[in-house]
Amino acid sequence: MTAYFDELTTALRTAGVPEEQISATVADLRGHVAETGTAPEEEFGPAARFAASLGGLAPEPEDPGTAAEHWTWTADLFNDRRMLAVHGDQGWEVESLDTVGRFVCRRVPGAALRWEYRREVITGRRRARVLGELSPEGWELCGEWLVYGYFKRPRAATAGPAGALDTLPETPRRRLFLSRPGKLVLAVWAALVLASTGAFFIGALGMPGFALTLGLGSMASGLYTAHLESARPGSSAAPRTGPAS
Numbered sequence: 001m002t003a004y005f006d007e008l009t010t011a012l013r014t015a016g017v018p019e020e021q022i023s024a025t026v027a028d029l030r031g032h033v034a035e036t037g038t039a040p041e042e043e044f045g046p047a048a049r050f051a052a053s054l055g056g057l058a059p060e061p062e063d064p065g066t067a068a069e070h071w072t073w074t075a076d077l078f079n080d081r082r083m084l085a086v087h088g089d090q091g092w093e094v095e096s097l098d099t100v101g102r103f104v105c106r107r108v109p110g111a112a113l114r115w116e117y118r119r120e121v122i123t124g125r126r127r128a129r130v131l132g133e134l135s136p137e138g139w140e141l142c143g144e145w146l147v148y149g150y151f152k153r154p155r156a157a158t159a160g161p162a163g164a165l166d167t168l169p170e171t172p173r174r175r176l177f178l179s180r181p182g183k184l185v186l187a188v189w190a191a192l193v194l195a196s197t198g199a200f201f202i203g204a205l206g207m208p209g210f211a212l213t214l215g216l217g218s219m220a221s222g223l224y225t226a227h228l229e230s231a232r233p234g235s236s237a238a239p240r241t242g243p244a245s
Helices: 002-014 019-036 040-044 047-053 080-089 126-137 156-163 180-201 207-231
Strands: 069-075 093-097 103-107 115-121 140-145 148-154
Touching (some): 002 019, 002 047, 019 040, 040 047, 069 080, 080 115, 093 115, 093 148, 115 126, 148 156
Parallel strands (some): 093 140
Antiparallel strands (some): 069 103, 093 103, 140 148
């Protein structure tokens, strides 16, 4: 048991967790296994993976001396994984997606970690399978949009000390990152809305037809991107690229 918690302590320390937070966490876990009488390996799994799956690898923003930065941004479905990779390398942790699909992020100066992200289709039966495969590897679901689930994991889980950040880039001024295909889709969608609206007002298209046209357009776009997502091997992992553009 001692060896397990020593390994867990080392993994948490490598991830940049404050010593007092490590001590409290390990003490709670020791007490839990003492009550249940089970071995920690059986209860929590491998120490390194368990450390990666624990939340709060950075100090809580309410801790004295810390002032978390907050930033919200969005990108189209052709560009989101690339931008998540870029911003994750800059220490931005996605906390959630809001109701309009924007990434709500935080970063704690002085204790920021690099984050890696991936996107998966999680509709229907696929959801349980994806969650079951990714959770043991330290991936945590951090937001959902349409048919997609976005997962995060601190880079320290696989890169060790290299997953920490010594200096932080400035908070980006931009909040919208569109790719060329995304701009094209947006232009086509705008043209469809404009044409449908014009047809509706001149009486060539009734309200049911107007709603059906927009609905079918949205459905076609969603099904097409979902098909691309599931058809391309390895397409879920966020690629690492150069600076944001």
